Amino acid sequence: MEYLSRKQKMKKISRGFKMVEIEIDEDACVGCGSCVDDCPNNVYQMNEETWKTTVVNADDCMACLSCHEICPSQAMTHRDIHVAKRLYIDRKVNDVLEKII
Amino acid sequence: MVTIALETLASCSGCEISILDLHEDLLKLLEKAELVYAPVLMDVKELPDNIDIAIVSGSVRNEENKERLEELRTKSSILIAYGTCACYGGITGMADLYTRDEVTSRTYSDNPSTESAPLPNEVVPELLSIVHPAADFTEIDGFIPGCPPKEQLTGDILIPLINNEAPDVPKKSVCADCQREMEHVEYDKIHRRVEGSPEDGKCFLSQGYVCLGSVTLGRCGGLCTDAGVPCHGCGGPSLDVLREPSHDIYNGVIKRIAHLSNMPEKDVEKQMYDLGHVIYGFVIGSTIMEDKLVSKIPQLVKK
Known part of the structure; x- marks a missing residue:
């Protein structure tokens, strides 16, 4: 049996799927580096000059959204991902969420 | 002409004033819209019929507020909850830290700075047992949280x-x-x-101050943090906190502080103080925040 690292496994699983596109809002980024610390696949790196996060390995993103979770300023947007994997969805909350202008 | 009504329930009128703060943009608004009802601006007592956009601010604290809100709903086609009180209970929700009787006795009979008086039993509308945001009683078409929503944001939405x-x-x-x-x-x-x-220029959380910025819906331009005051969470929960059942203002702040300071979460929790004011000050009346399994609100409110 061939040995695959976690990264390779994720790549294998994601083969055939569309790559995730990550957009960083540099104005929003506060430069805390939490996404760099938390990303299991090292997708992010700090830009040494501007001290804002940059996407260096978008191909390795497995769309776990840990970065989104830890980011204090919601600076990243992931495109083309399937987010409705939650076990429990509160309809009352969703109703309010949709209506926030 | 689009007809607009501004109604104030249990509120400080700050939200209506924030609409006036549109300044020149108010003229742009009035080109296409007409204010038909706004007690804070004009001498008017009764709601007209056929309101296109009704903007309601404040929470529902007494029977009269409730009646007004219901009347507003039947007479308007779009009803907008404007400001954190109308959306989540806001500052007024902190009354839920006390029972209704404690609130009334503090006002009328047991106040050290005034003469004691019997509780009024007519004219003054009866208090409901707890404070409710507007959405608890009626269908709301849009929420604009903020305390008050800043004039730039209001303009960008209303126009x-x-x-x-x-x-x-x-x-x-x-x-x-x-x-x-x-x-x-x-x-x-x-x-x-x-x-x-x-210290200026450095995040409050990095300095050990409790700042709710990361769990609060912004669009305020970071006015308080700019002036050296940590965020008190007046904008209500951020959409991430609202959306996720396992997220809450309390655990969001604890996790963030633990992450930045390397303190164990338990230690951070031990040092947290006065949750009713510091953490939940602006959302304590909100049922959707209270219904979260991780919420500490049920332990704080007295019903």
């Missing part, structure tokens, strides 16, 4: 609305607007907001 366009405004947390720099700094003591003086 497209009267032109029948969808407003396009950011929905990020306060940190997105804040100019302070967040860094990982090891510390083991959380300061109260009145202790010491925080």
Whole structure:
């Protein structure tokens, strides 16, 4: 049996799927580096000059959204991902969420 | 002409004043819209029929508020909950930290600075047992949280609305607007907001102050943090906190502080103080925040 690292496994699983596109809002980024610390696949790196996060390995993103979770300023947007994997969805909350202008 | 009504329930009228703060943009608004009802501006007692956009601010604290809100719903085609009180209970929700009887006796009979008086039993509308945000009683078409929503945001929302366009405004947390720099700094003591003086340009959380910026819906331009005051969460929960059943303002702040300071979460929790005011000050009346399994609100409110 061939040995695959976690990264390779994720790549294998994601083969055939569309790559995730990550957009960083540099104005929003506060430069805390939490996404760099938390990303299991090292997708992010700090830009040494501007001290804002940059996407260096978008191909390795497995769309776990840990970065989104830890980011204090919601600076990243992931495109083309399937987010409705939650076990429990509160309809009352969703109703309010949709209506926030 | 689009007809607009501004109604104030249990509120400080700050929200109505924030609409007046549109300044020149108010003229743009009035080109296409007409204010038909706004007790804060004009001498008017009864709601007219056929209101296109009704903007309601404040929470529902007594029977009269409730009646007004219901009347507003039947007479308007779009009803907008404007301001954190109308959306989540806001500041007025902190009355839920006390029972109804404690509130009334403090007002009428047991107040050290006034002469004791019997409780009125007519004219004054009866208090409901707890404070409710507007959405608890009626169908709301749009929520605009903020305390008050800042004039720029209000303009960016109201002007497209009267032109029948969808407003396009950011929905990020306060940190997105804040100019302070967040860094990982090891510390083991959380300061109260009145202790010491925080350093300029450096994130409050990195200095051990409780700041709710990362869990609060922003669009305020980070006004408080710019002036050296940690965020008190007046914008209500950020959309991430609202959306996820396992997220709450309390655990969001605890996790963030633990992450930045390297303190164990339990230690951070032990040092947290006065949750009713510091953490839940603006959302304590909100049922959706209270219904979260991780919420501490049920332990704080007295019903």
